Amino acid sequence: MSEFQLLVLDSNHRTMASANTLVFIDAAVDCCPTLATEVMGDANAIAIDPTEDGITQITTALARYRNLEKLHIVSLGFPEGLYLGNGILTIETLHAYVHPLMDWTDSMKPSASIFLHGCNVIFGRLGMELVAKLSHLTGVSVAVA
Template sequence: MPNRIRNWWQTCLLTADEAALRVRAAVAKSDHPARSSKSLILNDLEPRVLFSATPIDPAMIPGADELSATVVEVEPAEDSGQDQQLAASSATEQSSSEIIVIDSSLPDLQQFLDDLHQSDRDRDVFVLDANRDGVDQITEILSGRNGVESLHLVSHGSDGGIQLGNTWLTDDNLNAYAGQISMWQGSLSSESDILIYGCDLASGADGQHLIESLSVLTGADVAASVDDTGHQSLGGDWDLEYTVGQI
């Protein structure tokens, strides 16, 4: 890979180990009732890389071909001897109150899944099929569930949009998805949080309106970032600065 592309890549993406820690920090919040904090706290990490603030060509990601159609469920750590199971229709019958949905374009995806696998939390982890509409897939994941307290979306973001499978969800196309996104409310608890990890999503009026609309459609509190998400030395931070409701 040319140095120019490598340097750009390293300054635009967040490695999976940091992303896993970030998600675990949010997941841990459900262990206590306090819901007043509007940002999440992490220990300092050494400089790594950042989630992309611009669309990324999956072809640039090593191993992207192998990840193009993977939807998996990660069991808690005590079942670490078992192979990861392919998510099927029966997965909708699971009652985990926490769901993590990861876009397959995430770099070092397998390391991310391995890190999540070490936790003893009871949650379901899914990887979106890169060849399908991600909103459709999330609707399928939530179908038949109830009482979901936390929905984490981990993907690439840009000003006003987030990549989900083979589509970007934006304020411009939200109306086309409003019907099925409103169906998510039936699977979420009355105090559910939707936490979106991706750079710059809420940095402008369009992105903020998207977050507000998602909250209205789902009845959930929603949080997203207004800037780069990542290590401070690379110009990022760990806050989800824009929130609708109490996170």
């Protein structure tokens, strides 16, 4: 494997990471390892299982981390949102994820940033509204990369 360790998120994974950068990669993205290596360099990476809800998987994994500076999410998307595992994150589905997203704050430094990467990921009015609400709920800056 390349510069990062790809960790498959499952019920047996109990590692508490010391990394300050974490990358979540949706399994639907064909070029996951290459993209993560090129964009994020030396980071811990976790694959998002395509058969389960992605926000739930991210929230579960983040509970094992503290003081993250950067959180990258690599996924397929569309102008108004993201596909994460078998779930979809849009302004319309955001209400179902309010509490899990607020929990992300516990894993990140106040100065942390979340970066959303992928094809056709979030643009236009509804997409930008989603980014603003994600930033509000998580308490950190959110950018589309």
